[in-house]
Amino acid sequence: MADQPLWRQLIFYFTHNGMYILEQFCRHFLISFYGVLIAAIIGIPLGIYIANHYKLGNFIISIANVIQTVPSLAMLSIIMLVLGLGPNTVIVTIFLYSLLPILKNTYTGMRNVDPNVIDSARGMGMTGIQLLYMVKLPLAMSVIMSGIRTAMVVAIGNTAIGSFVGAGGLGDLIIRGTNATDGAPLILAGALPTALMAVITDLLIGLLQKYFEPTNYMKK
Amino acid sequence: MQTAKEIISFQDVAKNYRGGNDAVENINITINEGEFVCLIGTSGSGKTTTMRMINRMIEPSRGKIIFKGKNLKTFDPVKLRRTIGYVIQNNGLMPHMTIKDNITLVPKLLKWSQDKMDRKATELIKLADLPESYLERYPAELSGGQQQRIGVVRALAADQDIILMDEPFGALDPITRDDLQDLVKHLQEELGKTIIFVTHDMDEALKLATHIVIMDSGHIIQDDTPDNILQHPASDFVKELLGEERLLQAQQNTLSVSDIMSKNPAKITLGQSLAEAIREMSLKHVDTLLVTDDNNKLKGFIDLETINDRYSKYSNVSDIYQPNRFKVKTTSYLRDTSERILKQGYKYVPVIDNDNNLIGIVTRASLVNIIYDAIWGSEELDNPEGIKLPDSIAKESDNA
Numbered sequence: 001m002a003d004q005p006l007w008r009q010l011i012f013y014f015t016h017n018g019m020y021i022l023e024q025f026c027r028h029f030l031i032s033f034y035g036v037l038i039a040a041i042i043g044i045p046l047g048i049y050i051a052n053h054y055k056l057g058n059f060i061i062s063i064a065n066v067i068q069t070v071p072s073l074a075m076l077s078i079i080m081l082v083l084g085l086g087p088n089t090v091i092v093t094i095f096l097y098s099l100l101p102i103l104k105n106t107y108t109g110m111r112n113v114d115p116n117v118i119d120s121a122r123g124m125g126m127t128g129i130q131l132l133y134m135v136k137l138p139l140a141m142s143v144i145m146s147g148i149r150t151a152m153v154v155a156i157g158n159t160a161i162g163s164f165v166g167a168g169g170l171g172d173l174i175i176r177g178t179n180a181t182d183g184a185p186l187i188l189a190g191a192l193p194t195a196l197m198a199v200i201t202d203l204l205i206g207l208l209q210k211y212f213e214p215t216n217y218m219k220k
Numbered sequence: 221m222q223t224a225k226e227i228i229s230f231q232d233v234a235k236n237y238r239g240g241n242d243a244v245e246n247i248n249i250t251i252n253e254g255e256f257v258c259l260i261g262t263s264g265s266g267k268t269t270t271m272r273m274i275n276r277m278i279e280p281s282r283g284k285i286i287f288k289g290k291n292l293k294t295f296d297p298v299k300l301r302r303t304i305g306y307v308i309q310n311n312g313l314m315p316h317m318t319i320k321d322n323i324t325l326v327p328k329l330l331k332w333s334q335d336k337m338d339r340k341a342t343e344l345i346k347l348a349d350l351p352e353s354y355l356e357r358y359p360a361e362l363s364g365g366q367q368q369r370i371g372v373v374r375a376l377a378a379d380q381d382i383i384l385m386d387e388p389f390g391a392l393d394p395i396t397r398d399d400l401q402d403l404v405k406h407l408q409e410e411l412g413k414t415i416i417f418v419t420h421d422m423d424e425a426l427k428l429a430t431h432i433v434i435m436d437s438g439h440i441i442q443d444d445t446p447d448n449i450l451q452h453p454a455s456d457f458v459k460e461l462l463g464e465e466r467l468l469q470a471q472q473n474t475l476s477v478s479d480i481m482s483k484n485p486a487k488i489t490l491g492q493s494l495a496e497a498i499r500e501m502s503l504k505h506v507d508t509l510l511v512t513d514d515n516n517k518l519k520g521f522i523d524l525e526t527i528n529d530r531y532s533k534y535s536n537v538s539d540i541y542q543p544n545r546f547k548v549k550t551t552s553y554l555r556d557t558s559e560r561i562l563k564q565g566y567k568y569v570p571v572i573d574n575d576n577n578l579i580g581i582v583t584r585a586s587l588v589n590i591i592y593d594a595i596w597g598s599e600e601l602d603n604p605e606g607i608k609l610p611d612s613i614a615k616e617s618d619n620a
Binding site: 119121 | 302310311314315
């Protein structure tokens with residue numbers, strides 16, 4: 001087997017372990033997705049809140065900034081001390097890393113809504129809630145989306161490191177490849193789908209973001 | 221306007237922000253139904269603050285506002301705002317909604333039926349003088365002027381009878397602005413809407429308003445009709461705001477005939493002879509004489525041509541004088557008189573008092589002086605008597 005060219009070995013691995021790779025692919029994606037989802041569920045409302053409370057906003061964003069500076073491997077290990085091995089540790093790590101881009105973009109998006117539009121919406125008799133879901137959120141949506149996009153791409157990369165704490169995912173293949181002699185096909189079998197996943201996710205969320213772009217409203 | 225119903229009244233309203241400086245103070249304004257009120261002043265004069273108190277976007281710190289007979293504070297702000305139209309400078313259209321959704325925003329908040337909203341949208345786009353196909357477009361596809369048209373008619377969507385406008389036409393070019401001013405004036409005059417309009421443009425205020433409130437650094441300087449403000453500016457600030465040119469023009473418009481007439485018209489009484497009439501003419505260098513009776517009551521006029529034609533047959537003024545076609549009272553406004561002289565070709569207009577006594581005469585030459593002053597400026601306007609009139613009826617004109 002080892003005398004075959006690399007790409008042949010790779011195809012061989014894919015054809016014989018296709019289901020395994022697919023399984024790890026889904027696992028990898030879901031770990032990233034859950035992390036970002038939780039971050040979005042907490043980050044977007046928090047972002048909306050701090051957009052209206054300017055001083056608190058700076059404080060919370062600087063906390064998120066500090067979290068971001070911790071290296072991901074260190075973060076994983078620290079959280080492992082509390083939560084033990086397994087995917088939950090990775091999901092929490094992803095959550096912490098996704099919080100900043102989502103929080104910051106929500107905050108920026110909300111604050112950048114044209115004050116004239118908000119003033120006229122209030123002046124026409126919208127309640128606070130109506131103002132939020134009829135005006136502010138639709139107009140900030142594209143910026144919020146771009147935060148989720150950044151978070152998602154970073155999360156897919158971080159999940160690969162998650163294999164160190166036994167979460168599984170495509171990172172497993174990469175680590176196995178680095179430990180084995182002549183493990184190049186294994187490394188590629190893990191790295192290529194990871195890269196593919198990141199690129200496709202980025203493109204898809206990018207499309208979604210474009211859909212919400214306010215400048216798009218004249219072409220639709 | 222005394223009979224009109226009072227709709228909003230400010231009573232000793234003041235607003236101060238934290239930090240101590242008073243945004244506005246001692247605001248007392250009464251706004252009647254159907255009025256077009258312009259709040260005018262420099263930036264920072266508190267005009268916008270005052271306007272925004274009406275729909276409770278800003279709460280007064282002191283004093284109270286009576287709205288339709290009740291204290292404004294008893295109204296729920298959200299419900300109140302849905303009954304008051306609101307137009308702001310940069311149109312404030314929702315960029316993510318179609319024109320139709322923008323127009324029917326308030327009806328939607330009020331939960332009208334879709335059918336009723338559709339009809340309203342069609343009705344209002346017609347009022348804005350835009351094609352119906354625009355309803356499906358987004359604001360960014362319209363020009364600035366068209367957007368503001370939508371902004372204006374949107375304020376009527378829920379049949380609001382009061383509309384607040386905050387410098388709505390400040391960012392538009394002069395031609396579009398003229399168009400929109402006409403539209404707004406139409407809303408007030410034809411549809412009977414009460415409009416409260418904030419502007420810093422005096423031309424706009426004078427063109428539109430029936431009631432102008434001039435503000436400076438949080439205080440009301442003058443609160444009156446446009447005519448009264450032009451005639452009696454309350455202070456130097458108001459004069460400056462109006463500008464010298466407008467004041468002169470206004471003075472011309474409100475000068476009465478007696479201010480510029482010549483007090484010694486060339487005249488002759490009924491009983492005198494034609495020979496005397498000719499002597500009088502040559503003495504005063506005129507070709508026409510006004511004819512009065514012995515009590516100085518105006519009877520008519522006599523001119524050189526008539527005398528020339530009939531000198532051989534008649535000898536008395538009373539035989540050949542002609543009655544005046546047009547005469548004015550001393551209290552008439554000059555603007556009405558000057559129009560007659562300039563456009564209808566009268567060479568002169570005799571001025572009489574209430575008892576038909578001849579008091580003076582206004583000629584083309586007297587108008588020239590006024591126009592000269594309006595163009596070049598002059599102190600002489602303060603004592604119009606000083607205007608040197610030629611010896612009344614000018615001799616240069618032969619074709620009467």
